[in-house]
Amino acid sequence: MRHPVLSQMNLTEKIDLLIGADFWRSVSFPHHAIPAMTVADGPHGLRYQGVGGDAHAIHTAYPATCFPTSAALGCSWDVHLVGEIAAAIAEEACAQGVDVVLGPGINIKRSPLCGRNFEYYSEDPYLTGKLGTAFVKQMQKKGIGACPKHFAANSQEYKRFSSDSILDERTFREIYLAAFETVVREANPRMIMCAYNKINGTYCSDNRWLLTDVLRNEWGFSGLVVTDWGAMHDPAAAIRAGCDWAMPGGTQHLQKRIHQEISRGTLLESDVDICVDRLLDCVQSFVAKPAPVKIDLTLHHELAYKAAIQSAVLLKNDGILPLKSSKIALIGHMAMAPRYQGSGSSYIQPTRLVSAIQAAPSWSFVPGCDAYGETSPMLLREARAAAQDADVAVCFVGLPATDESEGFDRDHLGMPEGQLRLLETVLQVNQHVVVVLFGGSPMLLPWFDRVQAVLYMALPGQAGGQAAIDLLTGLENPSGKLAETWPLAEGDVPCSRCYSAPHKDALYQEGIYVGYRYYESANAPVLFPFGYGLSYTQFAYSDLCIHEQIVSVTVQNIGAREGAEIVQLYVAPERGGLYRPTKELRGFQKVFLLPGEFAKLDFALDSRCFSIWQDGWQQVGGLYEIQIAASVRDVRLTTVVEQTDAILPAPPWQVQSWYHTLSGYPTDADFSLLLGRSFSPAPEATKGSYTMENTLLELSQHSLILKAVIWVMCRILKKMYGARKDARNPQYRMAYFSSIDCALFGLVNSSGGKISEKVALMCLDIANGKIIRAISRLLRR
């Protein structure tokens, strides 16, 4: 049934509605009683800038509770906790008059180098899907819409506005679409944000197969598709594809183009009507929002604290933790200025911020390094003296803010050199070193064997400093487990040869072998396996049985103190036949137990546990081991079930390929076999062939004029972000990549009129050597 207002709107009004009014709101039509709908960023808190805010005002949002980032929450494996946080964010959104929060981020962590991994939960689609579902359900229960993002196959920041994610359908379905599928089917989100990138040559915004065939027709999505900010590539194609709402707004060029397409007959008004109808429905659904409740920010801070506790992962403990001594030195800049969130559109202005030194005022403190992890002889001398003087040296180190942001990827997996020198200095004078580690993504820990304990806090939100101290002292018991594998070296990551620069496109050559699916199948050593984490207590597993597809197991706390265990269920297919990971996560539960207490846990198996994608989901026959595990590598109990469906044989191409042997790295030839078509990396555009899909940075390769333009833009950006003295400022770096390395069409869409289509076309002409055309464009009105 069409929305009743639709028939009363004229074409111009309908087209206006399809594009945002400004950075955060839809267009309102008071005479049709259509109010504006307001959206704001998430996902680990509310980033609401109020009316008029734009991309550059990231740090000027209203204060809101900064909960642990998704990288932390992923390690909690706690659907209730994630739901509680979503409900709290919804309350804060409601109080600000926000209708939809742009989260959760449910992209899959393909490489630890992705700059935005801290906004995502896991390398595993099952875990991601369940946590995302909890977020959406609880947020929407409070009357606020959720908007899972970025749909889909958006797992790198490099060239994020124009890269092409090239992958086979099986990989897409089993890994990169699976979490979205779960969230759509189980939680019915009000919105979905389509990603910037292309999928196999077609931009997500223009991708009818993605947005209509799969999302709506197969999965039953009934909400609204919004573009990522600036992502609408070809308005006519996008509208036909089912991309309903282009954000942000504030200019007229997309409206103009839609009018042109309609008058040319290349777009039908009836196509526009479909999107407008969905927009009207969505806007309407927020008219009768619940009244804002009075927010208790103290309670929300306590929830942020609880979440930081539940998400911390104890990576090593030779018995030194919980700390017994009181003569402790806190060493490291992060003890004073916590790393608690990443940079970019998810940046929250916290309502409070507790550092470790505030939480442990009686312990001594020296910074030992600066915010970037750089050190000096003087800082090292101080650190040495403090460490010498203490019974235990607790070092707060990890990734600096400049490494983790939207807009660009990390350059390497290492920690800052200065921090390594700092640890070395401390280790020289004190045998009792505990490391508290911050960062939203794995890093290399060359010092790991020489310290006594390591507590990983990820990016734990505004209460992270207090949580770290309470975990160290044993007031609380760590219970998080890693939601992604930590590799031993960068080269061990299966996509390390094809990930990010210098490839503009995202070549998913490793196929389904992402994270533990690769390390387990290839039997590769890792630093920490997926699902790994220690506790101050111990758990025993017993009584595994299976009855009518329900797996039951008993878990008991056999230690001396209360604690929580994350019990994982993996399904391991028989080897042989079509390539498959040796095991896949198909269930998990987090259970809190007092000393001696036990719980019986049930896990339901469904047909997806035994299926792969091959022209549809196919349940594959054979024997399957059901593994109950404390981590992917710590299997405690097993049993076997048999599926009687047909066995899928290995196709002839598979046998000689990387996907069969997992030895070395996949080659372009392997990738061609996987894709079923000949693959070779796309040639770089050069003078004469640049299009609106290229970036100013690319265009400037052959043009002194454009090099000068970039120079001027950099100066302006540096001034805006105070980066004149410090080009490592992550905000500046993000602004740099989001403008100078943004596809021209995206720049026009999202610059709020600062870069008009005419200016972009002139730049294009200049880069393509068509100077006369550029001048005549300039002179044309």
Ligand code: BGC
């Ligand atoms: C990001 C989105 C974000 C949007 C609005 C985009 O650049 O990719 O995640 O929600 O900006 O700030």
